[in-house]
Amino acid sequence: MFAVGVFAQGPVSSPPAPPPPDFKEIQETYKEQLGEIREDRTQIKQNYTDEVRTLRQNMADKTLEERVEAIEQLRARRESFMQDMMAHRESFRATLEQRKLELKDAIEAKRADMATHLQERVSDENKQRVVEKIDQRFDALNEKLTNHFINVLDRLDAILLKIKVRAEKAKTNGADISAVEVAIEAAEEAIAEARTAAEEQALKTYTIEIEGEETLRANVGEVRQQLGDDLKGVREIIKEARAAVVDSLKVLARIQNVNDEVEGEEEEDEDATGTSTEDNDQ
Template sequence: MKKLFIYSVVVLALVFPVSAQNTTQNTATPQITPVFQGIDQGTRERVREEIKARRDELKSNIKGTRDEFKVNIQERRAELKDLIQGKRETLKEQLQKVKDERKKAAVERIDARLDELNERIANHFSNVLDKLENVLERIASRADKAEEKGLDVAAVRTAIDSALKAIEASRTAVQTQAGKTYTITVSSENNLRVDVGEARQALHSDLVKVREMVKAAHDAVRQAAVILAQIPRVNEAETLPVNDGQNNSNQ
């Protein structure tokens, strides 16, 4: 029991928090030129609508991908129940060659907890990806505001697209992982430690791979945030009113 607890702690240590990162903002202060300056009213409205449509499309795509992911996870876990049940029946048969009842019970507990641990960490990774998408939405919203004020956000748009692809790849990896189970194949009573260790190592190796995918998504979102923060006067652009290029004068 104690060894299993220690192993669980080690595996859970694979999970990393999504932490805030400090970024250094460019101190250059070029003039902000409103994107609507010198443009007629009809064109201004069209540009605003295009920016809004892009923002709405991003939100819709993120929600759609997230909803589809959750449905797929549920389907995989429903299919997994039969596999796990069959695996445990096979394990009981294999454990007939083990005379020590305490060892039998311990192996069965470990078998069940490997599946529980895999499900728990897959859920955690899923939650991390949800949070990353929320952060990315906020980055995109700030980029929209900066674009309306005439700032060049092309690099941010590219970084956002890269982050979305990294998150999508991570969701695929998490979805695949959620549908896995790990089989303890009993060779002999004297070799139980090795038999159990092989199943543990298989789970550990797979979780490391998924963790790296999620970390890549985390880094991609962070990169988008860094690029946004490095745009000169981006924070000022968020607070300035949109100047349509028409000077107001006192009558």
Template structure:
């Protein structure tokens, strides 16, 4: 039964509880009718007060949900930014520490290349040695960029999950998936940081084996980068899983949380 129907039943009930005298005495009928009208008026006023109180409570609940949503979003963004800066600082520190080692390795390589008579081959080996270390740096920068993009996607998933929670939906499975994805991203960043601390130098045996020596060093780098790449792939799959889990919440894409701007606009239009 609807709210209006309940009120109608309650109002009509007044006529059913009139004293017998009011129904039989002609002289006292008018006062009793006036009493009933007064009772009905008081009842309507009470109902209106209840309505206004309910509206106020609902408004407070919505404002509370909005504030909680904003706090969670701000906390998440601050945490993401903090982790990102810490990771960048770690990579920069490792690369700075490696500079002296890289320079030492270059000098060692030049000394080992003294026994190689062909100057062109010497220059080629030195160039390839530099390229190997530069390639390591470029690939790690690429992997870092991928993780940053995945983290932004995961943040948007978290935002949608917060909106769903503000509407009273169960998002426990999404929270679990997001936590797992964050852990995998953190593990991938740890792998990148470890790889950033490595430097590669071609080990020279003989002039005849130069091609083989270069190939061995390249293969070592390839194997190391492949291991790091696998962690990035795992991060991508974890974020994908979180997105799929979120999509399983009914009508999640239709949910919105009113913004403070919208609230202010509505308030201004009512004044």
């Protein structure tokens, strides 16, 4: 990265143009913010889990009327939780978009630098244009796929929430859900790891180093390979998260009375048993 000083002749001069933002500095700031966002997300989930568990434990010795009232509280708390998570996702996306805006000048400077090197080191103008378009496509592909990955993880989170709801209902009916609780915890950790990978990948950018016309194909190929490897790595972690959610669902299905309704709760969350993990994470 470099700054070009702009000087005017005469008594009036323009100040030097500020250097473009540093990629590493912006990415480090973004990682710090992601850490705070993850802590908030974890706390929101934990608060919800604790409150739901307490409400269900207190339902055991209640009258039917009291159980109906408790179920209404559960519904209200679940709705509140979903709103909190939606707001949290919007906050994350706003943070990501802000970081992308901050990177815009740096990316433009990167492309201008590459264009200069192309003009100096590659005589074929058609090749110059092709490389510039490929460079733009690399960043566009990374953005498209990381957005997709994050959406997949949001869906896995929603599925896991339904699994937790069914498990808590089974526990209220007297079932031992210790095995599914272990599976759910493992799935939550897997999703968190995958989300970290996807969110950090979202702010990466890829630079084609222009050495000369003879090595141009190899220079482009190296960056294409790096982008492909990075995206493949994130995809594999997401597959592991999906597998963990599927495992939670299988363990849940082995609970004998998992589909038995708590008295007074027949209408609540009727689609939970229709949970599907057929999300496309490719």
